[in-house]
Amino acid sequence: MTAKLIDGKAVSQKIKVQVKERVEKLAQHGIIPGLAVVLVGENSASLTYVKNKKKTCEALGMRSDLHQFPDTLTEQELLAKIDQLNQDPQIHGILVQLPLPKQIDEFKVISAISPEKDVDGFHPISVGNMMIGKDAFLPCTPHGIMELLSHYGIDPSGKHAVVIGRSNIVGKPIGQLLLQKDATVTYCHSKTKDLASFTAQADILIAAIGRAKFIDHTFIKPGAVIIDVGMNRDENGKLCGDVDFEDVQEKAGFVTPVPGGVGPMTIAMLMGNTLESAEKGLSKTK
Numbered sequence: 001m002t003a004k005l006i007d008g009k010a011v012s013q014k015i016k017v018q019v020k021e022r023v024e025k026l027a028q029h030g031i032i033p034g035l036a037v038v039l040v041g042e043n044s045a046s047l048t049y050v051k052n053k054k055k056t057c058e059a060l061g062m063r064s065d066l067h068q069f070p071d072t073l074t075e076q077e078l079l080a081k082i083d084q085l086n087q088d089p090q091i092h093g094i095l096v097q098l099p100l101p102k103q104i105d106e107f108k109v110i111s112a113i114s115p116e117k118d119v120d121g122f123h124p125i126s127v128g129n130m131m132i133g134k135d136a137f138l139p140c141t142p143h144g145i146m147e148l149l150s151h152y153g154i155d156p157s158g159k160h161a162v163v164i165g166r167s168n169i170v171g172k173p174i175g176q177l178l179l180q181k182d183a184t185v186t187y188c189h190s191k192t193k194d195l196a197s198f199t200a201q202a203d204i205l206i207a208a209i210g211r212a213k214f215i216d217h218t219f220i221k222p223g224a225v226i227i228d229v230g231m232n233r234d235e236n237g238k239l240c241g242d243v244d245f246e247d248v249q250e251k252a253g254f255v256t257p258v259p260g261g262v263g264p265m266t267i268a269m270l271m272g273n274t275l276e277s278a279e280k281g282l283s284k285t286k
C-alpha cells in the first residue's frame with residue numbers, strides 16, 4: 001500500500017476559486033478586500049512568502065499593500081504604523097510578518113492589531129475565542145490543515161491525534177481545533193520522553209518540529225495520516241518537511257508533501273480571512 005497524497009496545492013486552488021467568486025460579488029458593492037503586509041527587515045525566505053501573498057491577493061482581485069521597513073525600525077514606529085492601518089477603511093486585514101527583530105516585542109505588536117483585522121488569527125482575543133469555540137479568525141496553517149482533513153474525508157472524531165510541536169501559531173491551535181472535532185489529542189514537544197511511543201499511536205500525526213526529515217516510518221503506525229508542517233532545507237538546500245516523505249510511503253495512509261501541502265493552504269486561508277473581514281465590513285454598513 002502506498003500512502004495517498006494529500007494535495008494541498010490542488011485543494012488551495014479550489015478554495016481560491018471560491019474566494020475569487022465572492023470577491024467579485026463584493027466588488028459589485030464597491031468593496032475590494034485589502035490586505036496590508038508589514039515586513040520589518042528582510043531575509044530571502046520572508047520576502048518569498050510576502051511576494052507569494054501579494055501575488056495571490058492580486059490574482060483573486062484583492063488589494064495587497066506591502067509596507068517594508070529596515071530591521072532598525074523601533075517598536076514605537078511599528079505600533080504607529082499598525083494604528084494607522086487599523087484606522088484605514090480600505091484595509092480589512094493586517095499581517096505583520098514574523099519573526100520581528102529583537103528590539104520589538106511581538107506580543108505587543110500582535111495585540112495592537114485590531115481583532116477585526118487580525119487575519120493571522122494570532123491576537124489574544126482571536127486565540128481566546130478559538131479556544132472556547134467562539135467565532136474568530138482562525139490561524140491560517142491550523143485552519144488549512146482542518147480543511148485538508150475535511151476535503152479528504154478524514155474525520156478526527158474518536159481518532160488519536162498526536163501533535164509534535166507547541167508553537168503559538170501551529171502546534172497549540174491545531175490541537176485545539178482537532179479537540180473541537182472530538183479527537184483525542186496528545187501534545188509532544190522537545191521535552192517529551194520516548195517520542196516514538198506516542199507517535200506510533202497516532203491515527204493523525206501533525207509534525208511541526210522544524211527538523212528536516214526527522215519523522216520516518218519507524219515513528220508511525222500503518223495507515224496513519226501524516227500532516228507535515230515543516231519548512232526546512234535538506235542537504236542540497238531543497239525545501240523539505242519534518243517528515244521523510246519517501247520513507248513513510250509504504251506505511252502511511254495519507255501524507256502531505258513539502259512543498260505542495262500545508263504551505264499553499266496557509267496562503268489560501270489567509271485570503272479567505274481577508275475576504276471574510278471585508279464581507280463583515282459590508283454587513284455592518286447594511
Ligand SMILES: Nc1nc(=O)c2c([nH]1)NC[C@@H]1CN(c3ccc(C(=O)N[C@@H](CCC(=O)O)C(=O)O)cc3)C=[N+]21
Pocket residue numbers: 048049052095096097098099120140231239258259260261262263264266267
Ligand atoms: N504573521 C505571519 N503570518 C504567517 O502566516 C507567516 C509569518 N508571519 N511568517 C512566516 C511564515 C511562513 N509562512 C508560509 C506561508 C506559505 C508558504 C508556502 O506557500 N510554501 C510553499 C513553498 C514556497 C517556497 O517555494 O518557498 C509550499 O509549502 O508549497 C510557506 C510559508 C507564513 N508565515
